[in-house]
Amino acid sequence: IIQVEYVHKTYVLGDTQVHALRGVSLQIEAGEFVAIMGPSGSGKSTFMNILGCLDIPDSGTYLLDGIDVGGQTDDELAEVRNRKMGFVFQSFNLLSRTAAIRQVELPMVYSGAKDARERAMKALERVGLADRAEHRPNELSGGQQQRVAIARSLVNDPPIILGDEPTGNLDTRTGEEILAIFQELNRAGKTILIVTHEPDVALHTDRIVRFRDGRIVSDERVEKQ
Amino acid sequence: IIQVEYVHKTYVLGDTQVHALRGVSLQIEAGEFVAIMGPSGSGKSTFMNILGCLDIPDSGTYLLDGIDVGGQTDDELAEVRNRKMGFVFQSFNLLSRTAAIRQVELPMVYSGAKDARERAMKALERVGLADRAEHRPNELSGGQQQRVAIARSLVNDPPIILGDEPTGNLDTRTGEEILAIFQELNRAGKTILIVTHEPDVALHTDRIVRFRDGRIVSDERVEKQ
Ligand SMILES: Nc1ncnc2c1ncn2[C@@H]1O[C@H](COP(=O)(O)OP(=O)(O)OP(=O)(O)O)[C@@H](O)[C@H]1O
Ligand SMILES: Nc1ncnc2c1ncn2[C@@H]1O[C@H](COP(=O)(O)OP(=O)(O)OP(=O)(O)O)[C@@H](O)[C@H]1O
Ligand SMILES: [Mg+2]
Ligand SMILES: [Mg+2]
Numbered sequence: 026i027i028q029v030e031y032v033h034k035t036y037v038l039g040d041t042q043v044h045a046l047r048g049v050s051l052q053i054e055a056g057e058f059v060a061i062m063g064p065s066g067s068g069k070s071t072f073m074n075i076l077g078c079l080d081i082p083d084s085g086t087y088l089l090d091g092i093d094v095g096g097q098t099d100d101e102l103a104e105v106r107n108r109k110m111g112f113v114f115q116s117f118n119l120l121s122r123t124a125a126i127r128q129v130e131l132p133m134v135y136s137g138a139k140d141a142r143e144r145a146m147k148a149l150e151r152v153g154l155a156d157r158a159e160h161r162p163n164e165l166s167g168g169q170q171q172r173v174a175i176a177r178s179l180v181n182d183p184p185i186i187l188g189d190e191p192t193g194n195l196d197t198r199t200g201e202e203i204l205a206i207f208q209e210l211n212r213a214g215k216t217i218l219i220v221t222h223e224p225d226v227a228l229h230t231d232r233i234v235r236f237r238d239g240r241i242v243s244d245e246r247v248e249k250q
Numbered sequence: 251i252i253q254v255e256y257v258h259k260t261y262v263l264g265d266t267q268v269h270a271l272r273g274v275s276l277q278i279e280a281g282e283f284v285a286i287m288g289p290s291g292s293g294k295s296t297f298m299n300i301l302g303c304l305d306i307p308d309s310g311t312y313l314l315d316g317i318d319v320g321g322q323t324d325d326e327l328a329e330v331r332n333r334k335m336g337f338v339f340q341s342f343n344l345l346s347r348t349a350a351i352r353q354v355e356l357p358m359v360y361s362g363a364k365d366a367r368e369r370a371m372k373a374l375e376r377v378g379l380a381d382r383a384e385h386r387p388n389e390l391s392g393g394q395q396q397r398v399a400i401a402r403s404l405v406n407d408p409p410i411i412l413g414d415e416p417t418g419n420l421d422t423r424t425g426e427e428i429l430a431i432f433q434e435l436n437r438a439g440k441t442i443l444i445v446t447h448e449p450d451v452a453l454h455t456d457r458i459v460r461f462r463d464g465r466i467v468s469d470e471r472v473e474k475q
Contacts, residue, residue: 036389041384064423159263159264166291167341189392190392194290196287222422223448
């Protein structure tokens, strides 16, 4: 469902260049649960933004469900993204003046789904925030904002979910509750990729892909205990 | 150096009230290294904002180095804060259009310190970001932004450092490098409080204070292995 070959991404800043991705290839089958790990600055978020159709590589190919993402217009890209992907950003990317329930509801309003408000409330209940539905981001704790972002990524029932460090601001117990949601979605057939710095989160997935300095240095199945 | 007694903090939102702190008392001696833990939403950041003189409790007293913070004007509070505290925010709080070197330099410019640019560069080198000095926040990875915030909290050489989840966005190895900086500063006599969700970070401190639902539920010395 995701086929990436020889992707490069270089940021140009004044007269310096940062080679964030130096030729990355990866193939992910539908229904896999993959952890992406690696040091701070190794290219994980850059890679997730390309997978999530939020950015385009400088070279290489990316086939999403057989569609060549590089050949798409911006509108087509946005349409593919909204239909196929749920994305949890590392910095949450919530709308600052918007209540939690509305943040979660919006993707469904855009896709014309029915019962948007009811389904948004269910998603908030699922991440443990039913009693914070009317709070805006600055009236929520860091981990609560992160959970609003997770609820928002799930509501359109996308086949692929990308999470960039979705448990980074959560205590161990709350992090396990969120991980259990991802595991349940994966058992239901969804393809899930999460960037994580926590080895015990990665051990709950099927496969660990490690980045270092813009390259994939290892890609291994997780031995089930 | 920090003496908090029966502090309460309630957020009012429309017709609901959120009791973020329900009577918190804590005493910290100069030179201690304390970890603050607890579930998402339990009141840790609210407490850190009060300790960091960024917010005032609704009731209770807070003596910082013998000074009653409650009795201070806003200007006096800002002055005490700039002199005594280094603060690493959970959401970094970096200036969006400002290069990393400038972010770190600014606290010294305000306090009239000499060699601000040189000392800022040293602080960035210490957190491993010498080659990212000219990058703005949106040109840095999540963990790199966090490290800029850490470098900024250290430059004025404050006696007390408060970090709200300072390693949340860092991989294990980079997180250990940052923790080693805090340990070094503590051995040099600084008082350090860090909120963390990671048990192995907390085990590197001397004392673990646990929050739950706006109260401190345990406060224990760490057994040194
Ligand atoms: N400005 C605000 N208005 C209303 N409620 C707030 C506000 N800020 C925080 N809260 C609420 O107060 C409670 C405590 O928040 P706080 O940020 O202190 O938690 P925390 O322990 O730091 O959590 P986390 O580990 O997720 O960062 C939360 O339930 C949150 O929803
Ligand atoms: N817009 C940009 N302009 C210039 N450099 C950038 C930009 N965005 C990222 N970088 C650089 O590209 C490299 C990869 O960044 P990326 O965000 O992908 O890392 P990461 O693996 O997600 O790190 P972290 O774990 O800290 O979030 C970093 O060294 C960063 O400084
Ligand atoms: Mg990242
Ligand atoms: Mg917090």
